Amino acid sequence: MSMNLLNLLRRRTGSAPVARERLQILLAHERGLRSQPDLLGILREEILAVVSRHVVLDPEKVIVRMDRGDAVSTLEVDIEIPNGFEKRLKVAS
Amino acid sequence: MAKVLVVTSGKGGVGKTTSTAALGAALAQRGEKVVVVDFDVGLRNLDLIMGAERRVVFDLINVAQGVAKLSQALIRDKRLESLWLLPASQTRDKDALTDEGVRDIIADLRTKFDWIICDSPAGIERGATLAMRYADEAVVVTNPEVSSVRDADRIIGMLDSKTVKAEQGEQIKKHVLITRYDTSRAARGEMLNIDDILEILAVPLLGIIPESQDVLKASNVGSPVTLNNAGSQPARAYIDAARRLSGETVDMVVPTEQRRGFMDRLLGRRAA
Numbered sequence: 001m002s003m004n005l006l007n008l009l010r011r012r013t014g015s016a017p018v019a020r021e022r023l024q025i026l027l028a029h030e031r032g033l034r035s036q037p038d039l040l041g042i043l044r045e046e047i048l049a050v051v052s053r054h055v056v057l058d059p060e061k062v063i064v065r066m067d068r069g070d071a072v073s074t075l076e077v078d079i080e081i082p083n084g085f086e087k088r089l090k091v092a093s
Numbered sequence: 094m095a096k097v098l099v100v101t102s103g104k105g106g107v108g109k110t111t112s113t114a115a116l117g118a119a120l121a122q123r124g125e126k127v128v129v130v131d132f133d134v135g136l137r138n139l140d141l142i143m144g145a146e147r148r149v150v151f152d153l154i155n156v157a158q159g160v161a162k163l164s165q166a167l168i169r170d171k172r173l174e175s176l177w178l179l180p181a182s183q184t185r186d187k188d189a190l191t192d193e194g195v196r197d198i199i200a201d202l203r204t205k206f207d208w209i210i211c212d213s214p215a216g217i218e219r220g221a222t223l224a225m226r227y228a229d230e231a232v233v234v235t236n237p238e239v240s241s242v243r244d245a246d247r248i249i250g251m252l253d254s255k256t257v258k259a260e261q262g263e264q265i266k267k268h269v270l271i272t273r274y275d276t277s278r279a280a281r282g283e284m285l286n287i288d289d290i291l292e293i294l295a296v297p298l299l300g301i302i303p304e305s306q307d308v309l310k311a312s313n314v315g316s317p318v319t320l321n322n323a324g325s326q327p328a329r330a331y332i333d334a335a336r337r338l339s340g341e342t343v344d345m346v347v348p349t350e351q352r353r354g355f356m357d358r359l360l361g362r363r364a365a
Contacts, residue, residue: 014282019239020289027246027293034250 028070040064047077057081095203098210098338099228101252103244105215107236108272111308111318113212114142115328116232118317119335121176125207128167128177132224133214134190137181143170144315145178152182157194163201172320177206190223199227217251225256230266230338232299236273237285245269245294268299270334275304276348287347300334302327303348 044064051057061080066073100113110133117129131139134154140146145168151161156179163179170176179202182189202209213224225231231252235245249267258265271290279286291298302308307325311318319328319335326348333343 014278014284016279016282016285016289019285020293023239023242023285023293026243030243030246031250 032073040066043075047079051079055081095206096208096230097199097203097228098208098230098232099213099225099252100210100232100234101213101221101225101248102215102234102241103217103221103248104235104241107234107241108270108302108308109215109234110138110142110212111312112232112234112270112272112302112331113139113210114317115319115331116335116338117208117210118170118173118176119319119332120208120210120338121170121173122319122332123335123339124175125339126175126177126205127208127210128179128202128206129210129212130179130202131181131212132190132220133212134181134187134220135183135185136214137183139212140168140178140180141315142312143178143317145170145180146315149180152180153198154182154184154189154194156198157190163198172316187219190220192223192226195223195226217247221248222251222255225252227257228252228265229258230268232268232270233294233296234270234272235290235294237271237275237279237290239285242285242290242293249294249296267296268338269294269296270299270302272302273304274301274348298345299337300330301345301347302330302334 044062047064048057048059048062051062052059057079063076063078065076065078067076098116100109100116102109110131113129117127121127129139129143130153131137132153133139137152140149148168151166153166155161156163156166166179168178168180170178179198199209211224211228214220233245233248233252235241252265252267253259256265269291271287274287275284278284287298287301303326305325305327307322307327308318311321314321318325319331322328323332330346330348333346336343
């Protein structure tokens with residue numbers, strides 16, 4: 001009974017609120033990208049430069065991602081380091 | 094002083110050309126001297142919507158390249174004395190139109206007309222950026238539908254960065270024109286409503302054009318809807334929008350569903 005009522009209520013509200021919410025989230029993200037067109041590219045290059053001063057790594061294995069939220073955004077940096085990098089570090093020093 | 098207005102949207106098929114013709118005719122009916130310019134090189138259609146497709150001799154590219162004079166390419170409307178059309182060419186060469194060419198033509202048109210209305214092609218490529226490049230004002234056309242609103246937002250970003258006005262640190266005046274609006278579907282929550290769209294785009298509203306058969310009827314016969322059936326709902330909405338463009342304050346009317354007759358309901362015909 002209660003499920004039926006809930007379904008009935010849900011059916012009465014159309015899909016427009018979903019459209020609105022999806023658009024708001026998407027556009028907040030896209031506007032952010034537009035104002036700083038290549039922020040991620042710059043970050044990636046500079047992080048790569050700093051890390052490779054100390055560790056030998058494959059530039060292809062550096063992934064930088066940004067997720068923009070309403071209150072906070074997160075920057076995710078994923079760097080894959082090959083095994084045995086410490087040895088190379090010692091050799092280098 | 095002449096005003097250059099671009100009618101743009103990003104997305105195709107939302108009603109740029111229909112709106113260019115309807116607003117141009119409505120402004121001309123008010124006694125303003127108007128030219129509507131088709132920037133859709135390769136896929137011109139404004140001539141067809143204006144009912145002047147058989148009168149095209151020279152076009153925008155011919156003038157830009159110096160093959161023809163501006164006066165040879167301009168076509169005067171047969172119904173309204175103060176309404177003119179500058180057609181696009183059907184060439185497939187995308188680079189036929191240059192920034193300098195457009196700049197010179199717009200400068201020339203400014204000396205001859207009160208309103209220069211540029212009908213932008215869809216997309217965000219060269220044709221669309223050239224159509225908006227020298228504009229003072231912009232009408233961003235959108236349907237109450239997610240992909241159209243998203244593209245409108247993208248175009249608004251371009252208006253604020255890629256136009257000469259924006260580059261000079263000035264603000265280009267922007268308006269949103271919502272087309273194909275269905276009040277009853279929006280009321281039922283099946284379609285984005287006016288407040289949703291305005292809140293998302295944050296640009297003032299120029300008008301609400303209802304979904305209507307009158308728009309198709311007008312394009313079938315090659316007449317701007319404001320001329321073809323001036324009393325129809327979309328025509329009245331366009332005429333109000335034109336008055337707002339001229340600086341008048343006009344109350345915004347949300348179009349309401351027209352009453353369907355008994356026979357229409359019986360036969361399941363859709364209301365206009």
